[in-house]
Amino acid sequence: MPLIRSNVHTHTAFCDGKDAMEDMVLAALAAGFDTLGFSFHSYTPFDTSYCLRDHAAYMREYGRLKAKYSGDITLLNGVELDLYGERPAECDFVIGSVHYIKEGDAYFPVDCSAGDFKKLIEEAFAGDAYAAAERYFAEEAELARTVRPDIYGHFDLITRFNAGAAFFDEGGARYKRAALSAAEALPPGAVVEVNLGRLFRGEGGMYPSAWLLRELNALGCRFMLASDAHERAALGFMFGETCAELKKLGVRSLVRYRGGSLEEVGL
Numbered sequence: 457m458p459l460i461r462s463n464v465h466t467h468t469a470f471c472d473g474k475d476a477m478e479d480m481v482l483a484a485l486a487a488g489f490d491t492l493g494f495s496f497h498s499y500t501p502f503d504t505s506y507c508l509r510d511h512a513a514y515m516r517e518y519g520r521l522k523a524k525y526s527g528d529i530t531l532l533n534g535v536e537l538d539l540y541g542e543r544p545a546e547c548d549f550v551i552g553s554v555h556y557i558k559e560g561d562a563y564f565p566v567d568c569s570a571g572d573f574k575k576l577i578e579e580a581f582a583g584d585a586y587a588a589a590e591r592y593f594a595e596e597a598e599l600a601r602t603v604r605p606d607i608y609g610h611f612d613l614i615t616r617f618n619a620g621a622a623f624f625d626e627g628g629a630r631y632k633r634a635a636l637s638a639a640e641a642l643p644p645g646a647v648v649e650v651n652l653g654r655l656f657r658g659e660g661g662m663y664p665s666a667w668l669l670r671e672l673n674a675l676g677c678r679f680m681l682a683s684d685a686h687e688r689a690a691l692g693f694m695f696g697e698t699c700a701e702l703k704k705l706g707v708r709s710l711v712r713y714r715g716g717s718l719e720e721v722g723l
């Protein structure tokens with residue numbers, strides 16, 4: 457049985473996930489989970505390509521599944537709230553994420569495609585990729601100030617399309633300074649995701665990067681494993697290996713949802 461039997465970063469076919477909500481529940485049960493949280497993408501009026509379209513239908517299906525599987529697994533109704541997204545009236549938890557850089561009236565996605573990422577750097581920052589990273593982390597700091605989410609999603613998502621193209625040096629002083637200033641803006645004991653979505657897609661490592669995770673750990677942040685699952689197979693992917701890796705990086709415990717509340721689990 458895996459040490460962490462819970463994931464609350466889960467997308468379904470109601471937004472940009474591949475699988476139906478019920479299939480995600482069945483996959484979580486098969487993986488031995490006792491808790492599964494759904495986190496639809498909040499509504500962003502400037503980009504409706506990936507966010508939840510029919511909130512009423514979503515809530516009906518959530519209610520049906522919660523009743524049907526009540527003896528088997530705790531289901532939670534959360535949201536992945538974009539910095540520029542609309543906060544739903546009621547939810548069990550909020551994952552706060554930055555997916556766009558706002559420049560003037562334009563919203564540039566940071567995680568859509570390598571082409572979009574290049575466009576962001578060239579059009580919004582005149583080719584200065586470090587300036588783009590600085591703005592991204594300033595938005596992360598703003599998220600901490602204004603949204604105060606329960607969980608901070610993929611904290612260094614700005615690196616998603618940097619690996620292959622190397623627009624900026626992630627080991628360089630200017631980039632590190634930007635990331636650290638956002639880390640220092642987090643409230644004491646902030647819960648930061650160890651997000652395995654990119655790892656599952658075979659596109660790179662976890663968010664945050666190891667060096668940044670160490671810094672966040674030194675600042676007293678708490679960590680939560682997150683599949684950021686857009687399909688069944690991603691649920692719980694590499695949870696065991698990641699626990700071992702985190703231990704090596706000096707992380708002593710993780711937090712997870714059990715029922716509706718947070719529980720600390722020693723590594």
Ligand SMILES: [Zn+2]
Pocket residue numbers: 536553555609610
């Ligand atoms: Zn996200």
Ligand SMILES: [Zn+2]
Pocket residue numbers: 465467536684
């Ligand atoms: Zn997500």
